[in-house]
Amino acid sequence: MDMDIYGEDMDLKTNAKCLKKLPFTSAERELIVELVRERPIIEDKRTHVKNIELKREAWQELAEVFNSQPFVSQRSALQLKRCWENIKSIRKKELSQKRNMSSHDSQSEGDTKIEPEVVQPRKKWCSINSQLQHDQVLHDLKCTREMIVIEREKNLLEFEKESHRLQIEKLKLEIDILTKKNS
Known part of the structure; x- marks a missing residue:
């Protein structure tokens, strides 16, 4: 049986690709963000062997906790990791666009000094309970x-x-x- 770096059966992964994928709900995305924040090893940039193993274990644990919730669709550690990467990518694009807009506005006013932006968390349109x-x-x-x-x-x-x-x-x-x- 072939296993990937997340400890998942490669045959199951190829079979899972044939199934229709459900999009992540906003509550599932928020849960992923919370669970990743509880596991700082996931965002650790060091790439030595021990860290790689710790990250793999953290993603497996995160998947177990995620899948234990009653309001979520069952997901693999790999699916959760890809969703997390998409969340980060979207957030980086939003911040980049915001910086470009503020830089454009300040330059159009003749102000050449660009203040560093304080990153604020996204406004929640509704509470996680709702x-x-x-x-x-x-x-x-x-x-x-x-x-x-x-x-x-x-x-x-x-x-x-x-x-x-x-x-x-x-x-x-x-x-x-x-x-x-x-x-």
Whole structure:
């Protein structure tokens, strides 16, 4: 069995690529940020062997904690790491655009001095609790929809079964009629 650096089965990873990927919810993204902040080794820039192993273990632990939450979709350590990298990339782009805008504004006013920007956390449009409630409602709706689909499939199978039974009964009657005519 081939394993990657995150301790995941390579065959499972290739099979997982075939499955439809669910996008991360805002609550899941916030949870990832919190969990990464609790594990400073993840952002450690040193690359010696011990740190690499500690980072791998930290991502595995983070995945276990993440997946233990009731409002999240199950994710691998690799998926969580990629999401974290995307979150960082998006934040860096936002900060870069903001710096470019403020630098452009100050230069247009004739002020050549550029003050270093203090990075403020993003404004939260709603609290994490309301996001969790929203995600829970979505999850409940998806479960209800799945139950309806399953019930519908069950009814269709029963209908088909009854339809086949009636067709067999009809054929038996036709055979009886034909045998009576021939005798």
